Amino acid sequence: MSHDSPAPGSPAVARLDQRKMNKIALASVIGTTVEWYDLFLFGTASALVFNKIFFPSFDPVVGTMLAFGTFAAAYVARMVGAIIFGHFGDRLGRKSMLLVSLLTMGAATFAIGLVPDYHAIGALAPLILLTLRVIQGLALGGEWGGAVLMTVEHAPAGRRGFFGSLVQVGVPAGTLIANVAFLVVAATVDGASLTSWGWRVPFLASAVLVAVGLYIRLNIEETPSFQAVRETGTKAKIPFAALMRRYWKQVVLGGVATLSTGSTFTLITASAVAYGKKDLGHSDTTMLTVVMVSCALCFVLIPFFGRLSDRLGRKPIIMGGIAAEALLAFPMFWLMDTKSVAFLYAAYLAMMTAFAANYGPIATFLAELFGSKVRYSGLSVAYMLSGLLGSAATPFVTTWLLGLTHQSSSVAWYILVTALVSLGALLVLTETRFGNIDAVEEYPALHGDPTSRPQPADRADAEAR
Secondary structure, three states: OOOOOOOOOOOHHHHHHHHHHHHHHHHHHHHHHHHHHHHHHHHHHHHHHHHHHHHOOOHHHHHHHHHHHHHHHHHHHHHHHHHHHHHHHHHOOOOHHHHHHHHHHHHHHHHHHHOHHHHHHHHHHHHHHHHHHHHHHHHHHHHHHHHHHHHHHHHHHHHHHHHHHHHHHHHHHHHHHHHHHHHHHHHHOOHHHHHHHHHHHHHHHHHHHHHHHHHHHOOOOHHHHHHHHHHOOOOOOOOOHHHHHHHHHHHHHHHHOOHHHHHHHHHHHHHHHHHHOOOOOOOOHHHHHHHHHHHHHHHHHHHHHHHHHHHHHHHHHHHHHHHHOOOOOOHHHHHHHHOOOHHHHHHHHHHHHHHHHHHHOHHHHHHHOOOOOOOOHHHHHHHHHHHHHHHHHHHHHHHHHHHHHHHHHHHHHHHHHHHHHHHHHHEEEEEOOOOOOOOOOOOOOOOOHHHHHOHHHHHHHHHHO
């Protein structure tokens, strides 16, 4: 019997490559799910219990705003984390940074579950909470970009949108698990127990998820794009400096173009949860369940829209999602304000569908904006900029608007404006799906720059794959 290796291009090699790609995708999805679970667990707790536990001496509206302020602090840290992890990710590789970020996030989340409340240690409690939240932000600043690159840089040219979208599933998956954890605890203990100790259980349980994520990630390989940079000796000495010198327009425009994804998702999973509970009278269980069902829908929709972007282009799908978010901003609140649970579900599912179209292809689109020497930094900084502008501001702004106007239409206007701003930035950027992502040389992706246009060879290669 012959023990020769399969011939290149043979079905056996194709199957081996597919298994390898599936393993890489699984590792990225699970690790990112754990990171987003840790992050959004904090958001859910901020909406439901943190204002009572860590900010009890304030007016309820002010207490909620302070809880969300602590929630937002992580987004500033995420930008710092994007720069730090991006530097080492572009210098040392994607894999090592993914392991460090996951361990850091897990340790911070577990520690949050041990923080004494305000009644036990006074003002020190929210200070410790803020510190741990900042550490969470630093970790996520490096996690998301590395996970995206592990899939996108390994993926065939004609399937980058699909595999990049699988990493995006980590957001609704992490949110779903976080809400399931809170729902189980809330259904198991009474209100007093939830406030005193029950809320800690989901944070402490994150240690199990982190262990699973680390185990899976230990055996994945470095990406071809980074290997090419390493082999050619073309690493940027200071990646962030090189990024801002060569790609600052792409960073800013990419971040603004992604702004509406953060605003919309944070509205659905945090701000609208608080609004549904406090202003509309829905129970914690009702609001958590509708978020869970909406997130479950994303498991199907995000990969669908990612795959569609491989056929139709990144921009048409993203633009369609942003336009739908804008069109649904007012109808979502009209439906919610009826106080009907059925209309509440209809509002959430419609807006989550629009979000999925926007969010599914955006990771691959951002990755394709930057050359491989600074891609980790560029992708991470652009995305974290969008979080700072959108996700961080949304809970605070929506709570302030509702407190000031007592009208849900004020929040709808906010969502509409963020969608229009994102749409404007996206229009300036050009289509990216036919670019050669493995090329070591830098290439821009702005309208009006002839070097940003996809070359015929790149287009033919992508379509052939």
